[in-house]
Every structure is written in C-alpha cells, then in structure tokens.
Amino acid sequence: MARVERPVRRRSRVRIGFGVAAGMLLAALLGLALPGRAAEERVVNIYNWSDYIDPKVLDAFTQETGIKVVYDTYDNNEILETKLLAGRSGYDIVVPSGPYLQRLIRAGAFLPLDKTKLKNLGNLWPEISGRLAVYDPGNAFAVDYMWGxxxxxxxxxxxxxxxxxxxxxxxxxxxxxxxxxxxxxxxxxxxxxxxxxxxxxxxxxxxxxxxxxxxxxxxxxxxxxxxxxxxxxxxxxxxxxxxxxxxxxxxxxxxxxxxxxxxxxxxxxxxxxxxxxxxxxxxxxMWFDTFAIPKDAAHPAEALAFIDYMLRPEVAAANTNFVAYASGNLAAKKFVKPEILSNPGIYPDEATMQRLxxxxxxxxxxxxxxxxxxxxxxxxx
Incomplete structure (x- = not known):
C-alpha cells in the first residue's frame, strides 16, 4: 500500500546524493578526470511507493557503501505488476504488497533471497514474518518492510x-x-x-x-x-x-x-x-509491503546490501518514524518514537490483532x- 503521499512526488525520479551527482556533472562539463572513479559505478535501482522511506536513510546508505540509489515511485500494485511481468523492468528492488507478492512469485518474477548475505535477518518480527509466509512460504523471496x-x-x-x-x-x-x-x-x-x-x-x-x-x-x-x-x-x-x-x-x-x-x-x-x-x-x-528482487535485476549484490542495511534496527525505526507505519523489524521497536509505538492505530494491541x-x-x-x-x-x- 503507500503509502504516504505528498505533493509533487507522483512518479518522480530521484537520485540520492545530489552533491556527488552535481560534482560529477561539473567535472564532466569541464572535461576533468574524476579521481578514483571505478570502472563500473555501483548502483541500486529501487521502485517503491511515493514518500515511503526517509530520504536521510538513502543518503546514509550511499555514504556508507558508495552505492548510488536511483529511486522511482509508483502509486499502485497494478503498475508494478505490469512492469515486472513485461520483463526488463530495470529495477533491483521492488516493494509489492502481499497478494501481489504471491502472484508474482507464482509467475517466477523474483530471485530467491540469498540469506547468507542478510546478516540482519534475525531482527525481523517472527509473528509478522509468519503471517507474511501465507504469501511467500518460508519467506524465500521477500522480507517485510512495513505493515498496517x-x-x-x-x-x-x-x-x-x-x-x-x-x-x-x-x-x-x-x-x-x-x-x-x-x-x-x-x-x-x-x-x-x-x-x-x-x-x-x-x-x-x-x-x-x-x-x-x-x-x-x-x-x-x-x-x-x-x-x-x-x-x-x-x-x-x-x-x-x-x-x-x-x-x-x-x-x-x-x-x-x-x-x-x-x-x-x-x-x-x-x-x-x-x-x-x-x-x-x-x-x-492487515496488509504487508515487502522488499523483493526482480529475477532480471542487474545489480542483485547491491540489492541484497540495501535490504540488509534496511534490516538494521535503527534504520528500520528511522523509516517508521518518518512514514508512521509499523515496521516488520522487531528489534527496531526500541528506537521507534514513543508516540508512534504507543499508538494503537500503528501498533495494534493483541485484541485488535485478532480481528485482522x-x-x-x-x-x-x-x-x-x-x-x-x-x-x-x-x-x-
């Protein structure tokens, strides 16, 4: 779902690390060599719901890993499904909701997750992962990002x-x-x-x-x-x-x-x-939005690095604090703002969970x- 929408963000294409990008452009215009530039630039192409992540998290990921984030947005699962089924979507990370995850898994649209590369996988919330397994048995293809x-x-x-x-x-x-x-x-x-x-x-x-x-x-x-x-x-x-x-x-x-x-x-x-x-x-x-890697992703290693980074408790909490949705990361709860964690509309009590x-x-x-x-x-x- 969304699912937080703000003005002028619909279907926008955003490159994170504007200072770096601007410097590269200036150097190119002046005909200058860029010192230390790798033969192949590391990049991860992400397709997500509009305004559904803290931009500071993306900046921090790039600063730590050197992986540039190219971030596109959509506003419904149908658009995502159409792109993935057509093939050659150009994306390395997508964020399908539960039933669409299930349909796309059946269609062979995703790579199975190499869990040996996800050292932060243990931070996930077992109850949420268990419910998500209805769509993705064994949680083989996706991890929960947000739920609500x-x-x-x-x-x-x-x-x-x-x-x-x-x-x-x-x-x-x-x-x-x-x-x-x-x-x-x-x-x-x-x-x-x-x-x-x-x-x-x-x-x-x-x-x-x-x-x-x-x-x-x-x-x-x-x-x-x-x-x-x-x-x-x-x-x-x-x-x-x-x-x-x-x-x-x-x-x-x-x-x-x-x-x-x-x-x-x-x-x-x-x-x-x-x-x-x-x-x-x-x-x-009760719905779930998940991180998954398209089968034709050009940068699967970078995609796994991004998912693992997002599974850090403090990173997951930063995103929850920004978008006001519950994280599928149990270890993140201690970093979530008290006013969000105590809000039953975001983190329902057990009685409400039984009605979902x-x-x-x-x-x-x-x-x-x-x-x-x-x-x-x-x-x-």
Missing amino acids: TTGIGYNVAAVRERLGANAVLNSWTTVLNPASANKLKDCGIMMLDSPEDLIPSMLPVFGAKADSKRWDDLTLVTDALYKVRGSVRKFHASEYIQALANGDICVAVGYSGDVLQAKRRAEEAKNGIEIAYVVPKEGAL SINTAWDDRTQRYVTRLWTRVRTGR
Whole structure:
C-alpha cells in the first residue's frame, strides 16, 4: 500500500546524493578526470511507493557503501505488476504488497533471497514474518518492510455533528449504510481506489471471511458500495491524506499510516481539526509491503546490501518514524518514537490483532471479475 503521499512526488525520479551527482556533472562539463572513479559505478535501482522511506536513510546508505540509489515511485500494485511481468523492468528492488507478492512469485518474477548475505535477518518480527509466509512460504523471496491496516479515518467534530454524539463510528456501516453515508456527503467521504483492500476488509460485514473467493460474496460488497457511491466524493490511492488534514473531507477509508499522516499534518498546521482512526469492529485487512528482487535485476549484490542495511534496527525505526507505519523489524521497536509505538492505530494491541485478516491473491478469472465490479462502483456503469 503507500503509502504516504505528498505533493509533487507522483512518479518522480530521484537520485540520492545530489552533491556527488552535481560534482560529477561539473567535472564532466569541464572535461576533468574524476579521481578514483571505478570502472563500473555501483548502483541500486529501487521502485517503491511515493514518500515511503526517509530520504536521510538513502543518503546514509550511499555514504556508507558508495552505492548510488536511483529511486522511482509508483502509486499502485497494478503498475508494478505490469512492469515486472513485461520483463526488463530495470529495477533491483521492488516493494509489492502481499497478494501481489504471491502472484508474482507464482509467475517466477523474483530471485530467491540469498540469506547468507542478510546478516540482519534475525531482527525481523517472527509473528509478522509468519503471517507474511501465507504469501511467500518460508519467506524465500521477500522480507517485510512495513505493515498496517485498512480502516476508517475521520474528522471527529464534523462526523459527530452529523451522526450524533453517541454514534457508533468503529463500524463499516458508517460508510456502507446509505442513510449514514448520505449524512456525511456534504462534509465529504473519500475511499481507497483499491478493491484488493476494500473488498476483503468489508466482507465480514456480510458474514463472509475476508479471504473469500466466492463471487457472490465479492458482489455483496461491491453492491453495497455501489449504493453509497453517490455519497463518495472520490476514490483515490492517496489524495485523502491531505484532504482529511485540511478539512476538505470528514471521512477517509484508507491505510492506517496515511490517516495518521493526515493527523500529523493537521496538528502541524494547528488548524483545530482532530482526526481519529479506527479498525472497524467487524474486522479489517492487515496488509504487508515487502522488499523483493526482480529475477532480471542487474545489480542483485547491491540489492541484497540495501535490504540488509534496511534490516538494521535503527534504520528500520528511522523509516517508521518518518512514514508512521509499523515496521516488520522487531528489534527496531526500541528506537521507534514513543508516540508512534504507543499508538494503537500503528501498533495494534493483541485484541485488535485478532480481528485482522489476510487476503490471498485472486486467480486471474476472479481478478477480471472484480475489475468489472470495481469499474461499476467507480463509474456507476
């Protein structure tokens, strides 16, 4: 997922180590030789979600290893999957979410990890790695980077004003009940443009398991969403973050860390908007974003060096502190800011963990069916 979005970052290409790059360019323009320049420059090409890593971490990695980072971004798993299945993606590290990791492993898209090169592998969180193994048996192809939940973020005052002081807000019915959604229409509802996240999350409302592959179950969710689509301002991967922070909308169905980023931005702006996040009582989806190496990676050694660096506890914590998502690195917890570690929206308590489900990949036929269902939800046709 994301999944933290900030302005002017969409699909940007960023080279880390600007001072070094600028110096090289100047030297080239002046026709000067660069002392000590290696015959082959070490580089790692990374394809990740927008603003999903602390830039200081990338700078530090380059300074320590001499490996230049070329960093591209995307905003949904479909784009990543298309590039990898087409081959010759040009990337050495990618960050697929769980079900897409599973599909791409089946398609033979990744190199198995050489764990002898990952000395920091022991820092991973066994419970998280165990859940991730549903997609990647034996954790052979990927390690967890971040994990989180899909739930509801809301502007406390605006929602209470419209639904009442005693309204139950920790339920998917807040957005799936047409009467409730209609009351919130004027202050604005936005939802993730991601059937892979929303449909499994909402299936328990209809008495089905989050991992149900029955078409009748999937249709129940999309039919319910279709009935409230007139009250939904927009379906988008990330625009709800700033919209919620600004008060442009009052409800966002989205990723835990994204909502907490909106909360942080509202607090920094001192605009008086109080934002809360809930995991609905019916249950919600637990998702994982992972580091994996494409099978045609040009720099697999550099990719492994990067993954191992990211598995250092203090590095993993720096990224969690930056993006406000839970790390799959257990040893990192002692370096995570107390206000993040104690936030149940980021690190859920055990009772909430029991309500979280994992969805495995749909087969190709079901994927096509869901695409048709989702198109109807988004467009009304």
